[in-house]
Amino acid sequence: EMSVMELEERVRGVKERMGSRLFLPGHHYQKDEVIQFADVRGDSLKLAQLSAENRDAESIVFCGVHFMAETADILTTNDQKVYLPDMRAGCSMADMADINQTEKAWDELMSLFGDTIMPLTYVNSTAAIKSFVGKNEGATVTSSNAEKMVSWAFSQKERILFLPDQHLGRNTAYNLGIPLEHMAVWDPILEKLNYEGNLEDVKVILWKGHCSVHENFTVHNIQQVREDYPDMNIIVHPECRREVVALSDDAGSTNHIIKTIEAAPSGSEWAIGTEMNLVNRIIQEHPDKHIISLNPSMCPCLTMNRIDLPHLAWCLESIEKGEPHNVIEVEKDVAVNAKKALDRMLERA
Ligand code: 13P
Ligand code: SF4
Secondary structure, three states: OHHHHHHHHHHHHHHHHHHEEEOEEEEOOOOOOOOOOOOOEEEHHHHHHHHHHHHOOEEEEOEOHHHHHHHHHHOOOOOOOEHHHHHEEEEHHHHHOOHHHHHHHHHHHHHHHHEEEEEEEEEEOOOOHHHHHHHHOEEEEEEOHHHHHHHHHHHOOOOOEEOOHHHHHHHHHHOOOHHHEEEEEOOOOOOOOOOOOOOOOOEEEEEEEOOOOOOOOOHHHHHHHHHHHHEEEEEEEEOHHHHHHHOOOEEEOHHHHHHHHHOOOOOOOOEOOOOHHHHHHHHOOOOOOEEEEOOOOOOOOOOOOHHHHHHHHHHHHHHHHOOOOOEOOOHHHHHHHHHHHHHHHHHHO
């Protein structure tokens, strides 16, 4: 067993020797033992933008999940290689929309609505889904620009199909003034559109996917906090269910949550509904504020957590030795169309 200090030394060593040839972006949900080595920390939008701008690093070791590493590969040049320290670091939400299901859904929706739909996908999706969306004139969105992108989509088409997170889609459309009665849910397992009213009225088609972390925050958690701490502000991520967002004081992307707590006065009280590694870090960074998790028995995102110090050290050393493990390479024809979807977002973000 390698001690933590030895592992940290190995990571530090590779970073020093490789210098700017190596770039190490880290998502805010990563463990402390990993994020301490990140060259930049960010939410998915910021990390996508920084990967697109970086032209120095020949190796990008992505401390996040698989779809983020794919996005980095799509946005960087051919001679830049992207690695994921543990290939098992997927995202259960991204896995809820596979390309075959999506193509089937699209055919069915085309027969119901004709050419009136703009597909949008949350960046938390596979490269194949981004490519499908790019081919069909649509764009990606992240939690920080979802409103902007949904508004744009409605300037182009009468309806949108929002993949794969029904909650982000519903919360975003709701904030833009679209009533819930105009939203339908596509069930990819039953291959069926769930909608009670007149099809003509459907404005938003939500893919039936969710984040297994954020879906665990409940109305009960909110009631409990309101009861125990009447002065507490509740802030949640828009991947939470509609009813949870509705009862909270504020909702926004990872970045919005961090900025809001930073700007909050000393002594203020906050219950945060997002991933635990991030909540714990925010708690540590603000000893002058009273901060708790909206659900204290919450687990961190298990796939984010698969990136740990041993995998990071192992991956970095394999790259330095010239025998790299875990390269993420998106197929050319998939990458070309996925990039169109990403570029449509990055132009407007
Ligand atoms: P953001 O980084 O866009 O807030 O997304 C949250 C998330 O679930 C990432 O996996
Ligand atoms: Fe996927 Fe949710 Fe984990 Fe983000 S927090 S990687 S959306 S499962």
